[in-house]
Amino acid sequence: MPVIQPVAPATPPASGGASSAPLWRLLQATSAVLLAIRAGVSGTAALAQVEFALRPAVQALTFEVLRSLARAEHLRRQLAARAPPAQADALLCVVLALGWRNQEAPYTAFTLVNQAVEAAKRQPATQAQAGFINACLRRFLRERDALVARSDTDPVAAWNHPAWWIKRLKKDHPAQWQETLQADNRHPPMSLRVNARHASTASYLAQLHAAGIDGHITSPQGIQLARPVPVPLLPGFDQGAVSVQDAAAQMAAPLLLGSMPRGAHRARILDACAAPGGKTAHLLELCDAEVLALDIDPRRCDRIRETLARLHLSADVVAGDAAQPDAWWDRVPFDAILLDAPCTASGIVRRHPDVPWLRRETDVAQLAAVQARLLRSLWPLLKSGGQLLYCTCSVFRSEGQDQIETFLAHNTDGRLLPSPGHLLPHFQANGGGVPDNHGSDHDGFFYALLEKHPG
Numbered sequence: 001m002p003v004i005q006p007v008a009p010a011t012p013p014a015s016g017g018a019s020s021a022p023l024w025r026l027l028q029a030t031s032a033v034l035l036a037i038r039a040g041v042s043g044t045a046a047l048a049q050v051e052f053a054l055r056p057a058v059q060a061l062t063f064e065v066l067r068s069l070a071r072a073e074h075l076r077r078q079l080a081a082r083a084p085p086a087q088a089d090a091l092l093c094v095v096l097a098l099g100w101r102n103q104e105a106p107y108t109a110f111t112l113v114n115q116a117v118e119a120a121k122r123q124p125a126t127q128a129q130a131g132f133i134n135a136c137l138r139r140f141l142r143e144r145d146a147l148v149a150r151s152d153t154d155p156v157a158a159w160n161h162p163a164w165w166i167k168r169l170k171k172d173h174p175a176q177w178q179e180t181l182q183a184d185n186r187h188p189p190m191s192l193r194v195n196a197r198h199a200s201t202a203s204y205l206a207q208l209h210a211a212g213i214d215g216h217i218t219s220p221q222g223i224q225l226a227r228p229v230p231v232p233l234l235p236g237f238d239q240g241a242v243s244v245q246d247a248a249a250q251m252a253a254p255l256l257l258g259s260m261p262r263g264a265h266r267a268r269i270l271d272a273c274a275a276p277g278g279k280t281a282h283l284l285e286l287c288d289a290e291v292l293a294l295d296i297d298p299r300r301c302d303r304i305r306e307t308l309a310r311l312h313l314s315a316d317v318v319a320g321d322a323a324q325p326d327a328w329w330d331r332v333p334f335d336a337i338l339l340d341a342p343c344t345a346s347g348i349v350r351r352h353p354d355v356p357w358l359r360r361e362t363d364v365a366q367l368a369a370v371q372a373r374l375l376r377s378l379w380p381l382l383k384s385g386g387q388l389l390y391c392t393c394s395v396f397r398s399e400g401q402d403q404i405e406t407f408l409a410h411n412t413d414g415r416l417l418p419s420p421g422h423l424l425p426h427f428q429a430n431g432g433g434v435p436d437n438h439g440s441d442h443d444g445f446f447y448a449l450l451e452k453h454p455g
Helices: 025-036 044-046 052-066 071-077 086-099 109-122 127-152 154-157 163-172 177-184 201-210 247-258 279-286 298-310 361-381 400-409
Strands: 189-195 215-216 221-223 242-244 268-272 292-293 316-319 334-340 382-392 414-421 445-452
Touching: 025 044, 025 052, 025 086, 025 109, 025 154, 044 052, 052 071, 052 279, 071 086, 071 127, 071 154, 071 414, 086 109, 086 201, 109 127, 127 154, 154 163, 163 361, 189 268, 189 292, 201 215, 201 221, 201 298, 221 400, 242 279, 247 279, 247 334, 247 382, 247 400, 247 414, 247 445, 268 279, 268 361, 268 400, 279 292, 279 334, 292 298, 382 400, 400 445
Parallel strands: 268 292, 268 334, 292 316, 334 382
Antiparallel strands: 189 221, 189 242, 215 221, 382 445, 414 445
16 A cells, blocks of 8 residues: 555645635645654645644645745745744745746735735744745845746756656656656646446446536546546545546556456455555455455554445455464465555655655665565465456556566566556556556556466
């Protein structure tokens, strides 16, 4: 399972994410979220601490800021070589990130500067820096074009990713690294998965249209909306008619089930690292199978149960470490295993723009080691002739193609079946050795379908 869970995309401030609260309060709250992220707290956890009434607007502003954070930091260094105190620096970077694009800023330059100074004056931690913030922002407005032009020469500022990340993408995807970075800084679509036990995709699309929600079909169970909407507005959501799930993640269940031989017995499937249960639910929506949904965190197991309850589905939900099957496995081999392994989440940056600023370069090798250990531990649980689907929401080869090549080199009883391989965000095709991308707009992912040789 990805380390950071995808969520429905935030609405940009300029297109409906506004709040009745004054802008200075939103800037204060957004600065607090940025400060927490800089301290290593995930954006999801930091936003959960925001006052509920402010949270939608603050989330939208935070996402806008994170998509220009490196640019804002470069601009701040030009305006003040010595960083101000952390709270003041966060507020200054928030405003620079929101305002550096003159024509695309969600608020006018005068409003941003005025409300930033007001935000500084109204909290003790930044009161002493209110004049400094005002001076920096006034200078920025006077010299905007020259300052932005200088920031264009810094790859980190221009691409809004850490230098090590850019270097790795260049190596892993030399023909697509620029498009991948550009896609990471775009707003993601809102994609739905229609519950096949409730309705056809075409009939649910008709329900959406009747509710004034535009969209189009992307796969047998997939619909992409023309623009994000609040989840409660989706027809039949509470009754289990539909789920929010990215188009790339929707590929897992059909890939695994499509490879399984049809027999008289009820298939026995393990969904390892299953929380919050989206892929478990998709498996059960498509077939009558005996599914064991496993996750190491008991609290996240509760999320699996909540997901299944809303969809009126049932699975055996167990809290346990997939790398230590002796503690939970009953010694009955599985017909199929889905391993959605912990990863860097480098494929879902457009949905979680905090990821590049939370990850360290050393995380890649550490998570690749975890993935390798999970593959080694789960492979013996698969029956001869069974299939294991390995996936990560990563675009890094060490968590995808390289991982699988190493595994197959050490496990001669396995073979790679036709698989999507590396899916890069937003593209139609990447021209690689596998038929990577499909026509819909989706996150970055990796899929490898493995079969265990009989005998």
